[in-house]
Amino acid sequence: DEFNVDGRTFYPGDDPYWEALDIHYWGTNNLEWYSPDMVNTGNGYLNITLDRTPWRGLEYKGGLMTSWNKFCFTGGYFVANVSLPGRSDVYGLWPAVWAMGNLGRAGYGASLDGMWPYTYDTCDVGTLPNQTRPDGTPINATINGDPGKEGVLSYLPGQRLSACTCSGESHPGPKRPDGTFVGRAAPEIDVIEAQVDAGTRIGHVSMSGQWAPYNYGYEWFNTSDNFITHQPGLKLNTYVGGAYQQTTSVLVDTDQRCYVESGGCFSVYGFEYRRGYDGYITWVSDDKPAWTLRGAGMGADERVELGPRPVPMEPMYMILNLGISPNFGAIDFDNLVFPTTMLIDWVRVYQPRDARNIGCDPPDYPTAEYINTYIEAYTNANLTTWVDDYKQVIPKNRLVDNCT
Template structure:
C-alpha cells in the first residue's frame, strides 16, 4: 500500500507548484483564441452552407430554361409532355366566340378550329424563365443577323390589353456593350393569326419588327442548334445534303459553282450540308423516324416568316417569305402562274431578292396601311398556314409546293413545305443587314410593337399541337444535346466550341 507509483506526483498537492502554474492566469491566451477561432470558422462554415449559399444561389443562378423553346408554356419544348391532354387551358377565356372557328379560303366548306389563343388582356405579365405559363422571353444578342440590340426579358410586358415589345436606347456599360435593348419570345403552332400594330411610322426606316416561325429542332439565336439545320427542308438522299451542294472531290454539279452568290465567288451554297439528312448512316445520332426502306427521314429547322416589316422609300412594306435549302440554280424557284398566286399586283409583288450562299428565299412584298403603326392608328392581322392555301382575312400571296419541286441543274429533289413542329417568334430588332445606311440614332425611342392577340388554328380532324409528335420526334434529340439549345456561346456544332461530330453521310462513303 505504501509502494510509490510513477504518477503519484500528479495527485499529490504541492502548494508551491500550484501557485506557480495556477496563479496569474490570463483570460485571452493564444490557445484560447485559437480554440475560439476554430469554433468561429466552423460556425461560419455551417451558416454559409445552410443559409448563405441558398440565399446566394437564389439571387445569382439562372433557372433551368425550357431548352430554348418557348411554346405552350414550354411544357412541350423537348417533348417531356408528349401530348397535351384535352387541350386544357390553351384557349384564352377572353377570346370571342366568333373567333373559335375559321372557314378555309381554299375550301369554304371546311372549318378550322382554334387550338390556342392568347388575348394578352391581363396587365403586368412578365416573361422571365418560369414566369408565364405560355411564353418565355430570351436574354441574348441575336448575332446571326448582326443586330445592334440585346434582347432582354424586361422589354416584353403586357399593358392595356396588348403584349408590348419595346426597343429603347441603353447604356452599353449596363447592356452587354450594346446601345439598344429590346424583346423577343416564341410559341409553337400550325396556322397562326397575329394582330399587330407596327412600331414607329411608315416613313421612317430602321426598325425590324417580325413574326416568324422555325422548326423545333433549331433555336433562334443558338448557333450550334442551327448549324446544318437551317434553312433546310429536305427528305431526299442526294447531293443537296452535302456541303456546298457538290459531290466530294468532283466539283459537280456545275450549277453549284457558278451564277451563285457574287459575295462568295459566285458559288451557289456555303452551307455545311444537312446534318440530319435522309443519307445519315445507320447507327448515327438522328432523332428519326425512319422510312419503310430503313433510311432516316430528313430532319431540319426550316423557317417561314409571317412578316418582316420594312420601309420602301416613304411607304411601309412587309416581306412574307419562306427560306429554303438546298438551293435551285441561281436561286430561281418555279414561280410560274400555276404555282404562284398574287391577289392584287398593285399591293403585292415578288421580292427581287431570291437568296444567297446561306439561304434561298421565296418572298412577297406587300404595301401596308400607313395608319397601322405606333405613330398612326389601327392594326393589321397577319396569318400564315403551312397547309395548302391559308385562312387569312385578306390573302396577299401564296405558292404551291410544286414551286419548290426538283431542279435538274443542281440535281436536287423537291423541298417539301415544312412538316416539322414549328414555334413562333415575335421580335422587334434593328440591324444594318436589314436597313442599309440608316442612322439608328435618329429614330424615335422608345419604339413599341403591340400584339393584340395570337390565335392558332388547325383543320378540323387534323389537330396536332405537340412538339414531339410521333412522326417528327424532337424530345430525345434535344435532351441529348442540351448545351446546343441553351448556350448561345456555342455558335457551331463542331470544333472549336461544342465539339460534336457530324453524323456520317453515306454519299461521302463513310458508312
C-alpha cells in the same frame, strides 16, 4: 394568346407558353441585345420594346419572345393582330412575326448549324456541304450563286440530320420501313418582317419562306400555277437569297395607319399552310389573302441535281421580336424615335377539325429525345457551331462516308 392580362412577364419559367431571350442575335448582325425586360403585357396588348440604351456592350436593347419547345403546331393558320412600331414613313426598324422548326432554337447557333433553313427529305447532293460532291460537281452549284461569294451557290455546312444519315448514327428519327432515316431540319416561314422603303417612305412587309437546299441561281419555279397573288400591287422581292439561305418573298404594302406612331390601328397578318410536296403556304395581310406558294414551286431542280423541298413538315414554334440591324436595310438614325414598341393584340393558331396537330414532339416528327440529348446546344448561346464550339460530330452521310 389574347394578352388581356396586364403585367405578365416572360423571363425563363414565368409562362407555360412563352419565353423571352437574353442574348445577342449575332447571326444577323443585330445592333441590340435582346433582354427579357423589354417584353411584357400592358393595356391589353403584348408590348415588345426597342430602346437606344447601352446594354451588354451594345447601343440598343430589344425584345424577342418564342414558344420554342413549349407550343408548336404542324399545319394550320398562324395569325397575329399587330400595330407595327414607329412610323410608316421612317425606316430602319426590324419587327417580325415568324415560325421555325422546333429542332432549331432561334439565337442558339449550334442548334441551327446544319439545320436552318433546310426542309429536305431526299438523299442526294442537296444534303452535302455547299451542295457539291467532293469532286466539285454539279458545276451549276458553283456559278450564278451569291455574287459576294464569287458565284458559289451555298456556304451551308450540309444537312446535319439528312435522309442520307447512316444507320447507327445520332438522329432523332423516325425511320422508314426500309431502315433509312427521314430528313430532319429547322425550316422557317415568316408571317411578316416589316420595313419602310427608304426611297418611297412607304411601309411594307416581306411575307416569305426560307429554304435549303437551293435552286440554281436561287430561281424557284414561280409559274402562274405555283405563285398566286390575291391582291393588286404585290411585288416579288428582288432579294432571292444568298450563300446562307434561299428565300421566296413577296413585298406587300401595309395599311399606313397601322403603326403605333402613325395612327395606331391594328392589322391582321398570318400564314395558312398545308405541309408536304403538294402543300401550300398562303400569306395573309390586312386580314386578306396576299399570296400563295404551291409546293411545286419548290420542286426538284435538275440544274443542280436536287430533289423537291416540301412545305415544312416539322412542328413549328412562334417567334415575335423587334430588333434593328443594317443587314435588313438602311437605318434612318436621325428620325427614329426611341423607345419604340410593337403592340400585339393577340396571336392565334387555327387548325382544321380533321387535322389537329399541336405539340413540339409529335410521333411522326419527334424532337424531345434529341433536344434532351444535346440540351447544351439549345441552352448555351455561346456555342455557335456544332463541331468547333460544341465538340460534337456530324452524323455520317452515306454519300461520302462508307456505310449503309
